[in-house]
Amino acid sequence: MSPSPLVKASTLIELNAVIVAMANGKPCLLTASDLALPSGPFETGHRTLEQGLRSWARVKAQQTLGYVEQLYTFADRDRDRTAREQRAVSIGYLALVYQAPHNMDDHWSSWYLHFPWEDHRDGVPTLTTKIIIPALTAWKNAAPDAAAKRERHERIAIAFPANPRHWNEELVLQRYELLWEAGLVSEAGKKKNNLGLAMPFDHRRIVATAMARLRAKIKYRPVVFELMPPAFTLLQLQNTVEALAGLRLHKQNFRRLVEAQGLVEETGAITSGASGRPAKLFAFRRKVLQERAAVGTKLPRTS
Amino acid sequence: MSPSPLVKASTLIELNAVIVAMANGKPCLLTASDLALPSGPFETGHRTLEQGLRSWARVKAQQTLGYVEQLYTFADRDRDRTAREQRAVSIGYLALVYQAPHNMDDHWSSWYLHFPWEDHRDGVPTLTTKIIIPALTAWKNAAPDAAAKRERHERIAIAFPANPRHWNEELVLQRYELLWEAGLVSEAGKKKNNLGLAMPFDHRRIVATAMARLRAKIKYRPVVFELMPPAFTLLQLQNTVEALAGLRLHKQNFRRLVEAQGLVEETGAITSGASGRPAKLFAFRRKVLQERAAVGTKLPRTS
């Protein structure tokens, strides 16, 4: 993360990549050994930001990025406490790769290690009911005045609803920031008062942004397939979506949805060996990337 | 756009704001007299990027920004042809304001002046059928090889579909980039070969990004109300949405949608003076900003 010799600026432009791959059925992040996200300076040799990211990922992480999407540009002054005067602008990216080759010093870190409260596949985690809700309630009651108290109450009710059916898996960033404000995820020195595995700097916030974006996007763009092998069963596909969303889905309706949208086509092959009836293998219909550039509107258009 | 004395960097961080307001029923952009977007340097005194934008807008444009959203960070090398070595990173923002006070040297420029092909409220514009489609077809036929030709064909079919019912109003950026590649919207010196009103630098591309984002967002977040007066009729609301989307909507169903979602509440007042039955005046129900943080999922969840 040393500044490029070409950028002798007091303003450093840094690219941060949230590189996601599935490993053992878990969504994982590529990190350094200190759990920092891969990041590097933007060099003037690159034509565009995305090209800078791609070429840097190829060299440094030996990764050829498939799907890449810009997330957000952060430039808060207190972003990086270790570098007071050297202000960095950080441009976050989300990248999806299929089965990354394992380097020695690469770490693939399951994202639920850092966000254990985000996995609702087996119902509401005990962590949430036993620790988070009581702590947040205490924080709410410690509000300076009634208005602040009401506002905190609202935010808690939305982020961690009492009724599990109202759980909104997209609110990853809101939840992280709520926990941060309540002092429950301090990344800094003190090891106490930290839920989930901390990450250096504000990297966990960047990951939260990435998770939120990805969870939103799988609903209306066929991006899951970037994480899938060339051929897969519908159950494998469903398991991947469930792992990303942190939710359990209705099997029959999931299959109906996928088929109705024409996202996949049979390869002709079937699985074997496992217990139970063998499943058909499907492949992603790449054509939909064009067809479904047009997605459904929600406005009541006239014809 | 002169560099701030505080940022003595070879990398200049520039904020560009697409500030949108409705004027005479038209969505308009705040521009300088040369049609450039308001833009200014990011100063180290500001705590966050958004704060930098807000304080700068307050001083320079005498605008208090309501809704603000980060759009995209551009850093292409050939972004600004006038400044070869001075590479600028530009962070684009979308801001919505209600009834901006008119300054002398502010210009409010209707966005359809710059994007005449984006307005489908009166059907497909003649410009599209008479000029754009023929020109794009010629460009397609001039493709170097068959594969490129097929790819261009696909892109044209999606961006400017033959069947007007397949028009997707969200693809503003794709259309702009398609027209750019086909040489139909060159912003540079030559005045020929330019559809719509050009803007300096890459500002028209930034506006295209903003339009696309806004058109997508009005469908699932109540952002239109940022552009509305405190009380309005449902027709006024519909006209605003139609103007933004560039589409004609079904009146009865629009009203059903708005009411079913609980977005508005009656003020008790009604209009008078105009011809026809007087309309009830409504106000935005601010509560929904909290309630509807939870929006509908598209995944087939189990309960």
Next chain:
DNA sequence: CCTATTTATACTCATATTGAGTATATTAGT
């Protein structure tokens, strides 16, 4: 070989949402 277990896939059905209208109400102008 028979049976239980496991997974895959097909089909059903009530309810909700959407698209495209028709019908009625309330004003201003003549």
Next chain:
DNA sequence: ACTAATATACTCAATATGAGTATAAATAGG
């Protein structure tokens, strides 16, 4: 009183969604 213009209410078919039940095709254990 009648007409034009707009607002609002209601209808109805077509789809989409949520929550199942039913059936098919494999393996594993006796």
